[in-house]
Amino acid sequence: MTTETRDVVGCLVCGAGPVAALPRYARFRRVTSDCRPWYKDGKIAICGACGLVQAVIDRGFEDEARRIYDAYEVYHQSGGQEQRTFSSADGISSPRSERLLRGVQQALGLPERGRLLDVGCGNGNLLRSFGRLHPGWTLAGFEYDQRHRATIEGLPGVTRFHSGDLAAIDGSFDLVTLLHALEHFPDPVGQLRSIRSRLAPGGRILVQVPDHAHNPFDLVIADHCVHFSPATLATVMGRAGVGVTFQSRDLIPREITLVGQVRPDGQEGTVAPPDGPAAGTVTAALDWLAEILGQARALAARGPLGIFGTSIAGAWLGGELEASVAFFVDEDPDRVGRRFLGREILAPAAIPADARVLVPFPGPTAGAIAARHGALAPRLVLPPAWPPAAGHPHIPQEEPPPCER
Ligand SMILES: [Zn+2]
Structure with a gap:
């Protein structure tokens, strides 16, 4: 993987560094945690010493965070x-x-x-x-x-x-x-x-x-x-x-x-070595996001496109696709009938017959949504599988780390 160093910033947890921003990440638009589309040119990095995936906290990040929090509005989609x-x-x-x-x-x-x-x-x-x-x-x-x-x-x-x-x-x-x-x-x-x-x-x-x-x-x-x-x-x-x-x-x-x-001994722990294929997982995740964008653009070229959900994924796709999104769909009665990014939020039953609705969630969640709305199945389009099957070029063939209990 190619990386480039744009900032001299150490790891947020172990201090090793500098951490190097992944260049391709900057091409993605982003979204704020209160579900508003945000600009491109973000920087994330993976610490080579401890495996932590993190934003590069430079002056640009601090300025953006201040602007985001100054305008923060929690759950604005549902009043x-x-x-x-x-x-x-x-x-x-x-x-x-x-x-x-x-x-x-x-x-x-x-x-x-x-x-x-x-x-x-x-x-x-x-x-x-x-x-x-x-x-x-x-x-x-x-x-x-x-x-x-x-x-x-x-x-x-x-x-x-x-x-x-x-x-x-x-x-x-x-x-x-x-x-x-x-x-x-x-x-x-x-x-x-x-x-x-x-x-x-x-x-x-x-x-x-x-x-x-x-x-x-x-x-x-x-x-x-x-x-x-x-x-x-x-x-x-x-x-x-x-x-x-x-x-x-x-x-x-x-x-x-x-x-x-x-901890009963009052001790502080040390930093463990990287816990597994962090770089592979992040690269595969960015591949998956790019695939979903391609899928959504192809659907929009064929007819009216709706996006299922009005949270992070919906806001991100809305920002990337702009005018290509005709409407949003949500199961939450507090959100139906309101507007999100200037588009109407429809109940699933109100999806027009000629429209296609992308369900932008990882596999199990997208599958559960499709199962809850079986009658609408032909109008609901599921994303590529996530997590990707073994054999994906960016998923190293290693056992995932055990979940500590
Ligand atoms: Zn680290």
Whole structure:
């Protein structure tokens, strides 16, 4: 693989470097984590020493991140309502944070009373779900700015709202949650050390981050500093002195969920060598994204093209394809009837007979969507297989790393 060094920036976790940006990545448009199309010319790199896939955090990245966060609007597609996730077993939807909390209930073993800090609380979706499930707890939220202060302080159970510097938070907590937060920090180990120092004895950390090996669209999110694998996430936790007591790639599809606890020996871990074929996985993921773009352009040339979904993948395709997208489709009743990127959001049943709708999700998710809407099958177009079959030129023929539990 050819690489070129554009910046002298060391690895965000192990300091080795400089890390070299992958040249072809700059040709892709990107998307913001609140689902808006974003510009090309991004830089991602893979650390040769520890295998961490990461953005190159130079001045350009910092400027972009500031612009993205200044305009940030969580779940604007549904007027602020939290995204619903669909169980592949029964097709029943529930708010994403509630599904997560129910799923980790056993791993967390929470008592009836305790103190929670939610880092990256946004407009309070996790705090709302947590308060419903654990009414005996006192809740606190942290966000980098004050925008949602009044909303957070008005939620049942919430006693404090913190903003600004994570290291300046006082008090101690029995559980600290970071849902889609850790990947936004350019110094994840330092932030986790601050959090560790606020944990009460026996306290837990619950982390959820995107799983780019299961969901290549994560790689084109412009404001993500780190693209974790189960192994690099465990390494980052270990460096901060947090041991992993539970880790899952299945609890919420396309996400890595982890529960950690301060290591009893009080030690901080060392950096493990690369955990497997990170470069091969990233190259294959970029190949897959390029294939989907080609597929979408070919479909648009033949007739009206719809895109299934109004989150990251939908925003990315909308930005790349611009006027070639005729409409979006979503199963979430909070989104149907609204507009996304200036296009109408239709319910699946309203897809016009002459249209084709691309379902831009990795294999199992796309297959489950097609199965839920069997009657529409001829109008729904599935993407190339992901993960690619063994034998793909960019997937080294090695066993994947074991998932640490
Ligand atoms: Zn590294």
